[in-house]
Amino acid sequence: MFYNGKMQGILDFGARADVGRMRDRLLAHFPALPAWYRPDPCSQLVLSLISSRTRDALSLLAHRKLLWHFAAWGRVAQAAPGEIEAVIADVRFADRKAVQLQAALAIIGRQHPDFRLDFLGTWPVARAMAWLEKLPGVGPKVAASTLNFSTLRASAFVVDSHVHRVLRRFGFVGPAAATRRAYDFVMAATAGWGADDLDGLHMLLKQLGQTACRALDPACAACPLAPDCRFHRRGGRPRPRRPARAKAVDQPRPRL
Numbered sequence: 001m002f003y004n005g006k007m008q009g010i011l012d013f014g015a016r017a018d019v020g021r022m023r024d025r026l027l028a029h030f031p032a033l034p035a036w037y038r039p040d041p042c043s044q045l046v047l048s049l050i051s052s053r054t055r056d057a058l059s060l061l062a063h064r065k066l067l068w069h070f071a072a073w074g075r076v077a078q079a080a081p082g083e084i085e086a087v088i089a090d091v092r093f094a095d096r097k098a099v100q101l102q103a104a105l106a107i108i109g110r111q112h113p114d115f116r117l118d119f120l121g122t123w124p125v126a127r128a129m130a131w132l133e134k135l136p137g138v139g140p141k142v143a144a145s146t147l148n149f150s151t152l153r154a155s156a157f158v159v160d161s162h163v164h165r166v167l168r169r170f171g172f173v174g175p176a177a178a179t180r181r182a183y184d185f186v187m188a189a190t191a192g193w194g195a196d197d198l199d200g201l202h203m204l205l206k207q208l209g210q211t212a213c214r215a216l217d218p219a220c221a222a223c224p225l226a227p228d229c230r231f232h233r234r235g236g237r238p239r240p241r242r243p244a245r246a247k248a249v250d251q252p253r254p255r256l
Contacts (some may be wrong), residue, residue, distance in 0.1 A: 015172070019201075020148025022170070022225060026204035029224040033203055042073055042108065044150035045132070047062035048142040049101055054091040062088040073115045077105035100137025102153070107135055121152040129156060140183045153195040157186045158202045165202075169213060169231030172213040 026073045039047065046066065051059035069087045076084060085098035108115060118127040125147065131145035138157060147154035159167070159182045167173050172189075173182050190198060211221035220226045220236040 003135045005166060009170060015185070016191075018172075018228075019186065019189045021228075023201050023204060025224045030207050037196050038149065038151045038153070041120060041146050041150040041152050042105075042115045043205060045104070045135075045138070045142065046073065046101065046119070048145035048149070049104065050088055050091050050097050052097070052141075053093065058090050062091045073105055074113070077109040087106060097137065103136040104138060115161075117146070118152070120147065125154055125156050128154065146182065148195055148199055153199075155192055155198055156196045157183060157190065157194065157198045159183050159186070160202075161215075162204060162213070163202060163205040165215060166209050166213050167219075168206045169229060170225065171230035227237040 007039045018155070038044075043063075047059060047063045050066075054062075065087050066076060066084075070079065078121070079102060081095075081098040081102050082104055085094050088094050088101075090099060091097060105115070112119075120131065120231055123131070127146055132138050132146055133140065138146075144156035144158045146152075147156040157177050159172055164177075164179060165183050166184070167182050168175055172175060173185055185196075186201075193201075206244070208223065208225070212219045216238055218231075218236055218238065220229070220232045223229065223232070226232040
């Protein structure tokens with residue numbers, strides 16, 4: 001199975017049923033997760049922005065350190081990026097994220113001095129996603145996390161690196177599909193699902209990506225989806241990583 005073409009035609013190939021079966025199998029495979037605390041939208045935005053390519057425990061600790069050090073998001077918006085970087089030093093790409101975080105919060109502070117983003121919950125999801133994605137460092141994953149994981153509980157699906165990998169390997173999107181493409185696919189295939197349903201699907205796929213469907217050492221024999229997985233049928237071997245170009249080794253990391 002492999003889905004391509006325009007989003008209008010996706011459901012003609014049974015994507016809705018396939019995603020539903022995937023969820024049912026994973027529900028039978030993984031134990032139920034306890035409910036977690038949902039922060040306010042701005043706090044979730046900060047957590048999601050600093051968490052990219054970083055273990056959850058380190059991201060949560062960095063988030064707490066920001067609150068301990070600055071006490072309010074308005075103070076982060078006024079801080080120097082170097083000061084922010086020192087506080088979140090344990091996350092990956094801390095220098096880049098510090099610049100993005102300060103810039104994003106500064107924009108929010110100018111438009112909404114109370115840093116309350118509850119108004120996003122009154123908008124259609126597509127409009128709220130578009131507003132968030134105009135902020136520095138905010139793409140589909142951070143925007144959807146802000147909407148779905150926070151107190152807003154909006155119907156937006158979060159595609160992190162684990163989820164993205166599972167969707168690619170299973171054949172739902174192409175091997176080079178961008179996060180936006182994966183997001184659009186799942187949103188089309190799950191039309192009518194509620195926020196909690198999308199949250200649950202995200203967590204199931206993330207657990208699969210962290211356990212069986214690992215990036216470099218996949219354990220296809222332990223995967224409940226293996227019989228229908230395109231990647232498994234082709235031998236279950238990850239593509240070798242391309243070697244880095246030598247000229248890029250000494251180049252400074254870009255600031256976004």
